[in-house]
Amino acid sequence: MLVATLLLLLVAPLLTCCLPLVLPLDCTELYNQDNSRPSGVYTIFPIGATSAIQVHCDMNSLGGQWTVFQRRIDGSVNFYRPWDQYKMGFGNAAGEYWLGLENLFYMTLRKKYELLVDMEDFDGNKAFARYSSFSIDSEFEGYRLNVSEFTNGGAGDALTYHNGQKFSTFDKDQDSYPNNCAKSFMGAFWYNSCHFANPNGAYRWGADSTLYAVGVEWYQWKGHHGYSLKAISMKIRPVQ
DSSP states (O other): OHHHHHHHHHHHHHHHHHSOOOOOSSHHHHHHHOTTOOSEEEEEOSSSTTOOEEEEEEOSGGGSOEEEEEEESSSOSOOOOOHHHHHHOEEOTTSSEEOOHHHHHHHHHHSOEEEEEEEEOTTSOEEEEEEEEEEEOOGGGTTOEEEEEEEEEBSOOOSGGGTTOOOBBTTBOOSSSSSOHHHHTTSOBOOSSSOSEETTSBOOOEEOOSSSSOBSEEHHHHOSSSEEOSEEEEEEEEOO
């Protein structure tokens, strides 16, 4: 009995050190593991152990713990892409990227999330829009957007118009417009007929009225008449 006890005491620390960590679903779970983590790039597992993907975690804005699923900052990544790439994700979490509709679906299937949209113009002015409820449906249902309970942070409400819409790309038209909104406005989004928000539109460096509503736009803040935003990011966290 004494020998068995001694062996257990010797082996227990080894077992403890080798127990697997809980794989984080989002940035909030990373924060809960270590609340000293700064904003930056981390690995999460939105679908399971084989679904490791890098994201940017915003630990500062409005209480932090936000998982960024869309980020535009400098025009370095082309967002005019086909359906399969929007489904699986693209870009670099250290810069511009899209997390992927399938990852986003599984995340919002497992928890109730809120949404924050941060944006900035080329004069350094900033604004945000916040929604207390956000989720998307499965691919079978077109990754339909469900968003509600708007709070204004100076940007105005551009997303309610898109609520209930399926996601569209230039090669998969699921919008409510007779033509393809993604083709017409050089982007990909939950277009209605067509948009008040076009965060995945062509990066056009500020004021440029050459093309109507084609840039990175949030209509309720800057209108459709030739202003493309410098930066925009869409991020979620579990409802507190």
